[in-house]
Amino acid sequence: MNRITIGMAAVLFGLGVAGCAERAPQGGTSVVLPSINRDLVIVAVLPKDTIGEKLPSEGLWSIKSVKWKAELGGFTQETYSQALGFPTNTKLTIHNLSTKYTHTLDVVKVISAPPADFPKGPKLSIKAEGDGKLEAGYASGPIKPGKSVTVTLVKAGTYLIGCAYHYDLGMHDVLVVGARATPGPQATPTPHGGGGGGGSGSGWGG
C-alpha cells in the first residue's frame, strides 16, 4: 500500500529560519555576498541542500560551539558559519562563496560524539578523492571562486571537515549526516568589519 507524504520539508524549513534576522524567501536560505564596501552588505539566497564556504575573515566569521566544544568556521548552510546538518542521501552542492580564493571541502575525521577535537595540521588532500561520496577520506578537489562541486551524503555520521588550503585559518567545521540532522547556531558578524576572522572570538555565539 502506498502512502504519500508531502509538505513536511517546507514546514520544517519554515521553522528553521524563524528567528533569523534576515528572513529568506521560501525554499532557500540567505547568505551574505562579498561586501562592496563596509557600509553595504548584500544578502542573497543560498539554495536548499547547499553548503557555502569561504574564509571566516571573508565574512562568514567563526562561532564557539557549546555543543561541539570547538571553534567552527568557514562553512554555512544559512548565512554565517555554523555546524552543518543534512539528511542522509542528500545530493549536496558545495559552493565557493569567495571572490578570490580557491577552497576545498575535505573529511578530516569521523567522530561518534562531541567534542569536535580538530587535529593539529592534518594532511588534507588537495586533489579530489572519494568518487563524489561523502565518507572517510573524501576530498572535493579545488573549487574555484564562484564554482561548485556536488557530493552525495551516502553515510550517516558525524564528520569533521576542513579546507585543505585554509584549515589553519579557521576553515574547519562539523557536518552531521542523519535523518534529523539540523544546522547549529550561526556566528555573529564582528561589528565594523575591521579585523580578521581568525581571532579569539570570545563572547561570540552562546
Ligand SMILES: [Cu+2]
Ligand atoms: Cu579554503
